[in-house]
Amino acid sequence: MDKLVMATAAGGIGLNSVRSAPLPESTADEVGVSPQRLAKLDEFFAREITSKRVPGAVIAIARDGKLIHYKAYGQLDPVKGRPMRLDAIFALASMTKPMVAVAGLILMEQGRLPLRARLADYYPEFANMKVGVPQHDGSLEFQTQNVAIYIHDLYRQTSGLTYGAPADSSDQVARLYPDFAAPPLRDDKQAFIEAITKLPLAHQPGTAFEYGFSTDVLGAVVEQVSEQRLGAYLASNLWKPIEMQDATFHLSQSQRGRLAHPFPGDPLTGKPQQIELLESEPKFDGGGACAFATVGDYLRFGQMLLNGGELGGERILGPRTVRHMISNHLGPGIKNKVANVEAHRAGFGFGLGVAVRTTEGLSAVPGNPGEFTWTGAYGTQFFCDPKERLVAVVGTAAPGEIRKYYREQVQYMVYAAIIR
Template sequence: MNERIQGQGGFSDHGLERLTRCIQTDIDKGMIPGASMLIAHRGKIVHESALGMQDPSTAVPMSKDTIFRIYSMTKPIVSVAIMMLVEQGRLLLSDPVSKFLPELGNLKVGVERTVNGKQVLELEPALQPITVQDLLRHTSGFTYGIFGDSLVKAEYRQAGIAHPRMSSDEFVKAMGQVPLMYQPGTVWEYSHSTDVLGVLLERVSGLTLDECLARCVLDPLDMRDTGFWVEESQHHRIAEGFNVDPVTGAEVRMNQPRRRPNLLGGGGGLMSTMRDYLQFAQMLANGGELGGTRLLSRKTLEWMTSDHLAGMPQARNGLSYLPGPGYGFGLGFAVRTEPGAAFIPGSVGDFTWSGLAGTYFWIDPREDLVGIFLMQAPEQRNHYRQLFRNLVYAALD
């Protein structure tokens, strides 16, 4: 299914056809089950397509209202909700997180040293508290138990951090008992920081995270199909992946979206659709407003999409700097700082993030452009993020 709405708006027919043909060819080869793509330019949808299969086990075709696990594309939504509290005077970015989550008030930093030829983990006091800003820009010192290995990450795995059967209180308590990977405010490290922000939202608002996000972001933007689980009546719309990735041979594992989890993961728990996420992304592209509804001020959004790693010489020296060359990191987004250096086209000031299962979006303010790509193929995510972006810019007149 392929559709262009309200004219091409600065895009070539040939380029958009090449985009569709390229992705469809890979689907026909069995490399990915299917994909949904959307391009908005100057506030209008210029390309929208739903290709391949929504569920390869049933051969149900992809549709424009298919529901996807968006994983870490949850993070920008939670970050916006946090900044709304900042605008309301209920938070400061300089606030220590322990002001709201006292379980995080006595953290230690894990330092690996070699003793008698063996790697051991020694604990040192944190030299400064984790701030709300640190959580937003991933300089808290927290990490994930996945994405590489270290003795600290092993501690996370052993503690079962962020298990879906945990409550939010149990999660924060567990986070207060594992060591930090780095001193707070020094190194960018992808982490459970936004999950912690989700609990902070609950504590400050007095609402559960689903209620808080609905009230702050989802309902005002009419994002009716976005939530932490999918009701039974809508299960037929859920996108699924292959059982085994055809390229890598790895077993495909994704979270279950069909019942409410105990832990509502602010860092990666949401389900959404292409049109719902466009509502959120277009609000950002418009400077914080959509259809007369303003969530954030223009200056707050400029603040969020500035590089908050500037002036931090060690920030990019972690095990894996996921924003990549040419990008810094703001308050919930990777932010382009250089016209070159990156291995993808774009503009200085564009901002972006993605999700583990293969979802991706970016906003290019200079070109007034929004791109959204959704699939459920975790092993292929890096390839298709780059491919989609290359083809979108190639189609721009």
Template sequence: MSRATSLGFSPDRLARIDRHLKAYVDAGKLPCAQFVLARQGQVVHQALAGEQDPERGTPLAENTVFRIYSMTKPITSVALMTLVEEGLIALDDPVAKHIPEWKDLGVFDAGIEPAFMTKPCARPMQVVDLLRHTSGLTYGFQNRSNVDAAYRKLKLEAFHGGADLEGFVRQLARLPLEFSPGEAWNYSVSTDVCGYLVQKVAGKPLDEVFAERIFRPLKMVDTGFFVREDQRSRFAACYEAKPGGGIKLQDDPTTSPYLGPPQLLSGGGGLVSTAADYLRFANMLVNGGELDGARILAPKTIRLMASNHLPGGADLTQMSRSLFSESTNAGVGFGLGFAVVFDPPKTLIPCSQGEFYWGGMASTAFWVDPVEEVTAVFMTQLIPSSTYAIRRELRTLVYGALMETNA
């Protein structure tokens, strides 16, 4: 009996995943695709398609290094929660307690940078607002408001050549919030601010905190803020979708800024990693905060993180003011670092109550299903992540192959 069969999956149905990914690559829609599926911590299936560097014909490998962008956010959130567990910071702390320069932050009323008119916040921003993206902060790429235009003007989201974390936080103190904390959900630089809080509360640089509290205990040997010399031959090229179809090179792995340490240690999007490394992180989460004897968080803390924290129990379609308000988020809320399914039928795809997940700008993704004890990691390098619905398709294919369920 195969491992897949012994863990409740149909090997024949899992093979659909390989065909599906190969079709994307063969059609020129993706440069490469890697998918790893595990149950109860054991790898059930792995699929590889395409080349990590099509310009040079370098094949995709199991240990290819990818830019994971916003899949950095759950790692930052976990690091912050380790400090919460130690009583060094609390979810209901006013952010201004830790960032005094933010004490008088106002909400946008009118004007453009630098002549903004503001009104007072209805209540102070709390640490929980940063973790669940209800802070009132935004992203420059949203292209929706005068506030995000100011983010673009100040190049707030530049990892390389911009400000460091301290300077980043000082720049944000000059700008208004888009809304009063807790009033809406808006995808934002909130997790970068969480990274700053981790660094400040722990009293050491963010990369050192990640290494000490997460990467070394979990043996995530290929995850960091830049590509080391010994990883360069494994670093993937990143592509951008062309408006008329097809893809074009966006970041060459031989000249990429990721080859050196960034100025801004971005807890919101700065890490590179491998599928194997990220699967270890996901397996720690599904296992209640522990993996192979390394305890990162307590089970109750993981459950708290994987609960819907949107005010009033709303879902993202009701609360979102950003690019993530589409109907595919029906029945999906947001926890402390990732999206959380709380009403599976509304999602219109097979999934479990309490399943949580997130993805990155280059179309990478992961999910954790505590009910079925399933973890999955998808890696590719195509910007933007909204180009194809491949992440939803993969979940449908996986659950279409799961023959023995726990629910």
């Protein structure tokens, strides 16, 4: 095994830590997980890092609320040759979305943000958007928005807002949208709202799952209702109460020294790659893609949800609110396109900010109905399985297509290690 990989793979529970473990510790055996099978993760990342397919990773796994695997692998910064550390900070990309969903649900529980509230009540610009309907000749016909966008649509990605696509994409509406990470880096919040409401919706609201800027808009609504900046609201109502110590939209100088960096070139294509957010301060707290955290922080977030909204004596949400959040909200009248975003998510619907497994089989990865999950475009992943009492979080800096490979492989190995 490569010396660097060996050294950092040893940096697990009780080692290489600058703070206490994110959850109480246990051995894998005690909670029905085979340590020999779990060690396949070490072998897998040793191979991948030696082959220079990923610079490094941090993996945390908990079962029955006990931390059973917590290890750092490879390099934090492959250019500077710095080893990965357990307190590495990852750009979460879309794993920001479940946290913003919780922020909105806290307000819902207070009677301040109903799911059936109209988005236009908070931002009137959304009242009369057009819907882009592709025509056979390659043109777009712009139809009138015939139903309101509700706050519910923002959670479940049914608002009709989409993400951008390259100029050679066949998706005519998406070609009109900016890159998913660009608006918070380029515009302030009001400029973003004004720009996006001038674009067409991809569908009539409430008719199809269409992955896009819905959660960025939800974050803006949270700001409007709470009269706080999104990061400040999350800090006081979620991050600090459950001790997510490094969760933030705005990094301190000391935190920047712990940022996980990708390879300068995509290992699959050789083309240059970067995570722009690592170098550029966002102009607003983009609720869809712009937060940072450690893997340990996010493990606490996942465990809080698995516990029904409580962790360490701090209740964030009521158990029935969490149950509602992690239920499928894509009813029979809504086109389910979750597997268009992640091909291995066949058999999944979508809840309030998370994908939700609805059936046995179909998916390319093992799991149980009721599993809830989401990932980030820069290489992060989390999944929670209530039936298995399981939470797993993966941090890598892998913004290319290879990130999808790690999502599947890690889930294979985690479930393979559960023996009772």
